[in-house]
Amino acid sequence: MDSETLARRFDELRPHLMSVAFQVVGSMPDAEDVIQAVWLKVASSDTRAIANLAGWITTITTRTALDTLKARHRRRETLTGDDLPHEGETSGPDAEVLLAESVSRALLVVLERLSPAERVAFVMHDVFAMPFDEIGSILDRTAATSKKLASRARTKIHAAPAPASSQVAEHTKIVRAFLAASRGSDIPTLLELLAPDVIRTVDPILVAPGASTVIRGAAEVADETRQFTTRAKKAAVVLIDGEPGVVIAPSGRLLALMTISFNLNGQIRRIDITADRSYHDAATLTLPTDGGE
Known part of the structure; x- marks a missing residue:
């Protein structure tokens, strides 16, 4: 040739x-x-x-x-x-x-x-x-x-089946809905998904200098997502230590982990976003059993 x-x-x-x-x-x-x-x-x-x-x-x-x-x-x-x-x-x-x-x-x-x-x-x-x-x-x-x-x-x-898999599956759907609403700045949907007293924490390195690292209240957290639509588009749902959360991964490289917890009504009550590499390395990351992103 x-x-x-x-x-x-x-x-x-x-x-x-x-x-x-x-x-x-x-x-x-x-x-x-x-x-x-x-x-x-x-x-x-x-x-x-x-x-x-x-x-x-x-x-x-x-x-x-x-x-x-x-x-x-x-x-x-x-x-x-x-x-x-x-x-x-x-x-x-x-x-x-x-x-x-x-x-x-x-x-x-x-x-x-x-x-x-x-x-x-x-x-x-x-x-x-x-x-x-x-x-x-x-x-x-x-x-x-x-x-x-x-x-x-x-x-x-792939995540192994767990006794609480039905709850994990339901929470995974909520996290997916939260991520989709964040990408589209869908404030009404975000307000439905977030608990009224929701708390969001974030490592200072992930936000602009002087920005608040703690935000409280559904309206405040929902409104803040407008600033991070690009980052939300570079995120995906995973299981973090067996629980649904989010990886923020520009170009597929892990930048931050977002752990999410829920109240008894199935609303998001806490969001913690960390860039701590030691935490990333210690966390077990697996794909949700439904295989979606």
Whole structure:
């Protein structure tokens, strides 16, 4: 295959390769670096004997993404205060497009809790339908071990059934309704969902200097959501330690956790928003059983 044809084929595959890289590494800059490295390898290779070019390049992409993921885990990168995006900033527009088209924001956040091997096994099998023998060759594991890694990942990603699941399901619906109303500045709906004496707390790092970190009352909390519609659009519902809450995750990277509690009438009585990394790391994040975002 001549270089011009190879370049054209690579460009045709680029959206798929970018999706693979993004879901494995969870970062647009890292995914772009992966694709650049893959192209350099592909362009310098003799592809004449390759029967399945798309499969071959996908495998190279997955291996390169795995190496990147391992390196990042070794560095144990964390967001600092200076790294936190503020309201109105456009964080990773390309990543936002990929999130809309290929993977849920909540799933991408939960994937960060997996080991590199678990993440690759789950993403490549459950999302891209790659056979376990091919995944095993990428991970340098057997097909059976790769299957176990994917199974272990599913257990960590999906919430286990609990005795109070009916209440959790009902509260999850309320949290989804709250997030939807926040995105649309739907004040009447917010006032129905919030308890009259609701309290909202937030870490100072997440709001403008001098802004109140504690707000009380349904009208005040509902009105405040007008300032954060952009951030609400970059949020998703998850289970935090088994209870429905919200992750705020621009470009799929965890910025803050919003824990929510309810009164006996099923109204939201308290909202606590934290950017504390130690709390984030200690919390168990899983997807709601209904699978929605």
